[in-house]
Amino acid sequence: MKILQKTNDELILLAVKSEIVSKGDYFLIEDTEMKRDLIVQVYNEEYLSNQSIIDDIVKDEIIRATSPGVTYDPLEIGLLSGVVRDSRLFKAKIRGSSIGANNNMSSDITWLPSRVNSKIRRLTISELNRILNRGGESPISIGSVGNSQDPFIIYAEDLDGRLNIIAGKKESGKSHLSKLLVKSLLEHGAFILVFDLNNEYTGLGIKPNGLSSNVESKILLLEPGKNLRFSLEYCGKPSISSMLKNALDMPSTSLREFFRIWDNLYKRHALTLEALSNAINNWNFNDLVRDALISRFHTIHNSRLFLNDEKSDEYEGLRFENLISNNGHGLAMIVNLGTCAPTIRHMVVELILNKLVELLGNDVIPPIFLFAEEAHLYIKETYWDDIITRMRHFGIYSTFITNHPEALGEGILRQVDNIFLFNFVNESDLERISKVSLVDKDTIKSIVRTLPQRYSLLIGKMVQELPIVVKVPQLDIKTYGETKKFFRKNSPTLLSFK
Amino acid sequence: MNANAHLNFDLEENLKTEFENTFRKSVIICPSDQLEEILKGRRIIFDSIERFTVPIRTNGSFDQSCKMTPMVIHPSEKVTPVSSIDSSVIHLARTEEGRLYAAKSGVVISSGRRIRRHFRLGPVLIYLTKGFLCNSKIDHILGNLLLVDNSIAKRLIRIRLERAIQLVLSSHLNSSIILIDGTLRPSVFEDYNCTINRVIEMSTLSNNDVIGLSKSTSMTILNQFENLLKALPYSACIDTGCMIKSLARNTLGNNLLVKLGKNENEYVLRADICSANGNDLECLERLIGNDILFRSYPESLRIAHHISTFTTTEVSLLKGFISRSYGAEVGDQTAARKSILGVSFV
Numbered sequence: 083m084k085i086l087q088k089t090n091d092e093l094i095l096l097a098v099k100s101e102i103v104s105k106g107d108y109f110l111i112e113d114t115e116m117k118r119d120l121i122v123q124v125y126n127e128e129y130l131s132n133q134s135i136i137d138d139i140v141k142d143e144i145i146r147a148t149s150p151g152v153t154y155d156p157l158e159i160g161l162l163s164g165v166v167r168d169s170r171l172f173k174a175k176i177r178g179s180s181i182g183a184n185n186n187m188s189s190d191i192t193w194l195p196s197r198v199n200s201k202i203r204r205l206t207i208s209e210l211n212r213i214l215n216r217g218g219e220s221p222i223s224i225g226s227v228g229n230s231q232d233p234f235i236i237y238a239e240d241l242d243g244r245l246n247i248i249a250g251k252k253e254s255g256k257s258h259l260s261k262l263l264v265k266s267l268l269e270h271g272a273f274i275l276v277f278d279l280n281n282e283y284t285g286l287g288i289k290p291n292g293l294s295s296n297v298e299s300k301i302l303l304l305e306p307g308k309n310l311r312f313s314l315e316y317c318g319k320p321s322i323s324s325m326l327k328n329a330l331d332m333p334s335t336s337l338r339e340f341f342r343i344w345d346n347l348y349k350r351h352a353l354t355l356e357a358l359s360n361a362i363n364n365w366n367f368n369d370l371v372r373d374a375l376i377s378r379f380h381t382i383h384n385s386r387l388f389l390n391d392e393k394s395d396e397y398e399g400l401r402f403e404n405l406i407s408n409n410g411h412g413l414a415m416i417v418n419l420g421t422c423a424p425t426i427r428h429m430v431v432e433l434i435l436n437k438l439v440e441l442l443g444n445d446v447i448p449p450i451f452l453f454a455e456e457a458h459l460y461i462k463e464t465y466w467d468d469i470i471t472r473m474r475h476f477g478i479y480s481t482f483i484t485n486h487p488e489a490l491g492e493g494i495l496r497q498v499d500n501i502f503l504f505n506f507v508n509e510s511d512l513e514r515i516s517k518v519s520l521v522d523k524d525t526i527k528s529i530v531r532t533l534p535q536r537y538s539l540l541i542g543k544m545v546q547e548l549p550i551v552v553k554v555p556q557l558d559i560k561t562y563g564e565t566k567k568f569f570r571k572n573s574p575t576l577l578s579f580k
Numbered sequence: 581m582n583a584n585a586h587l588n589f590d591l592e593e594n595l596k597t598e599f600e601n602t603f604r605k606s607v608i609i610c611p612s613d614q615l616e617e618i619l620k621g622r623r624i625i626f627d628s629i630e631r632f633t634v635p636i637r638t639n640g641s642f643d644q645s646c647k648m649t650p651m652v653i654h655p656s657e658k659v660t661p662v663s664s665i666d667s668s669v670i671h672l673a674r675t676e677e678g679r680l681y682a683a684k685s686g687v688v689i690s691s692g693r694r695i696r697r698h699f700r701l702g703p704v705l706i707y708l709t710k711g712f713l714c715n716s717k718i719d720h721i722l723g724n725l726l727l728v729d730n731s732i733a734k735r736l737i738r739i740r741l742e743r744a745i746q747l748v749l750s751s752h753l754n755s756s757i758i759l760i761d762g763t764l765r766p767s768v769f770e771d772y773n774c775t776i777n778r779v780i781e782m783s784t785l786s787n788n789d790v791i792g793l794s795k796s797t798s799m800t801i802l803n804q805f806e807n808l809l810k811a812l813p814y815s816a817c818i819d820t821g822c823m824i825k826s827l828a829r830n831t832l833g834n835n836l837l838v839k840l841g842k843n844e845n846e847y848v849l850r851a852d853i854c855s856a857n858g859n860d861l862e863c864l865e866r867l868i869g870n871d872i873l874f875r876s877y878p879e880s881l882r883i884a885h886h887i888s889t890f891t892t893t894e895v896s897l898l899k900g901f902i903s904r905s906y907g908a909e910v911g912d913q914t915a916a917r918k919s920i921l922g923v924s925f926v
Contacts, residue, residue: 134891155700
């Protein structure tokens with residue numbers, strides 16, 4: 083491999099076909115005379131093409147197409163010509179430099195390595211880690227680097243206190259990675275809340291052979307209306323207020339009247355659904371307000387999210403602090419939103435997030451990792467910025483999983499710390515991601531467009547701003563959430579259903 | 581034996597080694613496996629400047645009694661293999677002892693208006709030194725000329741290479757047409773054992789016809805017949821033998837001007853024909869019935885030309901191959917003028 087050209091922060095490297103390079107691979111250009119090294123990343127490949135080579139190929143193809151041929155080439159120039167025609171140019175971005183491979187990376191790229199004397203060699207992931215000085219106490223093995231078998235590790239600390247996005251087109255492997263992260267964080271004793279739209283995270287507790295996985299005891303499935311029910315008193319006025327305002331679109335006048343009723347019942351220690359219903363029906367206020375309150379009350383009542391009277395019921399309702407204190411070694415609370423109506427989903431998410439913020443604000447529970455699949459389906463866009471900016475400070479560290487980055491507001495994207503990018507071909511999605519990420523547009527567009535399934539481009543603080551392509555490994559858990567198909571081998575046919 | 585059987589029988593892969601052997605005998609080529617020994621450590625200078633020579637036009641008089649009546653050429657249905665040969669030679673490098681050339685040749689076989697097979701021969705390296713020339717049968721004056729004039733050396737190699745191929749084809753094929761790019765004329769550059777006369781003799785014995793097609797001629801006097809042929813709405817020819825023979829003594833066969841096509845924009849070519857049965861018209865009829873024609877020029881000859889030409893990449897590869905494989909020391913290629921004046925190195 084040789085350096086051919088340099089334009090701005092980009093080098094063009096010439097290589098023959100036998101030098102197998104994948105997009106995303108890192109190379110070290112060692113200038114032996116200057117004793118300095120340049121770290122570059124290949125982001126695109128092209129054929130070496132000039133008019134002479136094109137003429138050769140066209141001429142050859144035309145001759146070959148006309149008739150079968152016999153070649154007598156004693157010098158085997160034809161073979162050499164094949165090598166030249168198959169030569170390729172690798173476009174590489176300069177990511178930094180170092181003085182000797184054992185030293186830390188610097189951003190000084192104001193020098194040029196020698197085209198003649200420089201040696202170019204592939205940078206192993208361990209060397210890259212050494213140069214970047216990466217490390218941590220809670221490793222998460224996220225797969226292997228590109229096509230090599232070098233394992234790649236990120237650290238749970240890199241996700242701690244950060245906003246992360248897992249984005250990619252349908253069936254590219256987003257949920258797979260998300261499950262890997264949840265499982266790994268659980269193994270490190272983290273507390274996790276997952277908003278599960280497709281009821282696929284419960285498989286984390288089961289191995290493919292049906293046996294329990296090592297995190298089985300740390301998985302808790304919460305089903306709204308079943309084991310996810312709260313007492314009104316536990317939820318408190320702020321959570322209920324937020325739910326009514328954001329999920330049920332209650333007007334402010336009606337909200338004010340509702341709080342008067344709430345305060346009254348609270349003072350009398352009679353905060354039950356039945357008492358609330360009676361109060362709304364008998365309270366002295368405008369009929370329009372009454373209608374508004376009645377309709378919301380019915381929605382709340384029908385959601386089965388609230389207990390009628392926790393004192394008379396045996397079940398006191400879900401209490402996050404109890405769950406967390408009873409599972410000190412980590413817990414993943416999987417909230418199954420798949421079976422809920424859209425309004426109930428909104429209510430659940432509002433209630434939970436507000437309650438968690440309250441608990442975190444009072445230091446009742448430790449920080450919690452939030453995994454939200456297709457968040458735009460259950461949180462209003464205008465509300466996202468608030469979630470991101472507020473909750474991060476309280477201790478809710480969000481990871482959004484989406485195939486629709488355009489649905490994530492620019493406010494979110496601009497605050498992202500880590501991005502796990504899977505394959506995208508849509509130009510506007512790529513444009514949006516590349517606008518806000520810390521990596522140049524060329525790298526994102528070129529690499530992401532051609533990523534195979536389960537390959538992800540890691541960008542952000544977890545990789546110290548050096549984009550890395552990893553292959554996410556198979557998980558030793560039961561995979562739920564696969565698309566059901568009618569025309570699949572051994573699938574039950576319509577006839578067998580009958 | 582029918583034409584397809586001919587192709588299957590005669591055009592086996594081993595034909596290429598026969599081409600090589602005949603060429604080795606006719607040109608004093610240094611085999612590439614010996615070049616390593618010969619060139620090792622020698623100072624070698626690759627040349628990029630090609631020089632061309634321009635043929636001198638002659639204005640002769642001709643016999644006014646020659647009758648110029650166009651003859652119509654009707655395509656013949658008889659399947660006949662048409663073998664076209666072309667080659668090219670480039671000057672690659674020079675050493676203190678001699679010059680190094682590379683040659684390539686293309687042979688294309690067509691029949692039934694389809695291209696049936698092609699042969700790519702080369703590139704082969706030819707190293708001409710005083711030592712080699714002394715051991716050959718080449719006249720010493722010509723030998724000295726070869727060492728100083730590239731164009732003459734290239735012509736010699738080209739003629740010998742082509743003759744070698746033509747001789748092999750003429751002995752291996754039966755009832756076919758051998759198409760040569762250029763006129764049928766003996767040359768001082770031919771090897772004694774491999775002359776055009778021998779090719780024609782062998783062809784006649786094997787019932788093959790030999791046609792030499794020239795795209796242009798220096799005999800400007802022939803131009804006056806072009807319009808006559810172009811005006812005809814069919815393939816036609818004019819016998820210009822008496823005129824050509826009065827201008828050039830050593831041409832072989834019958835000399836015709838031909839237009840191989842119906843359109844007005846077809847080129848008029850000079851065709852020298854040595855047909856085995858003496859029927860030139862029938863020979864041309866079989867040619868246009870078995871080859872594809874474009875602007876009056878046979879497609880097989882066109883493809884043979886393209887196969888034989890060197891591309892820039894090939895030349896670069898050959899130079900790289902020589903300096904790497906033979907361990908020759910590459911001299912300074914930069915012309916003194918450019919170097920001194922500081923203009924572009926390329």
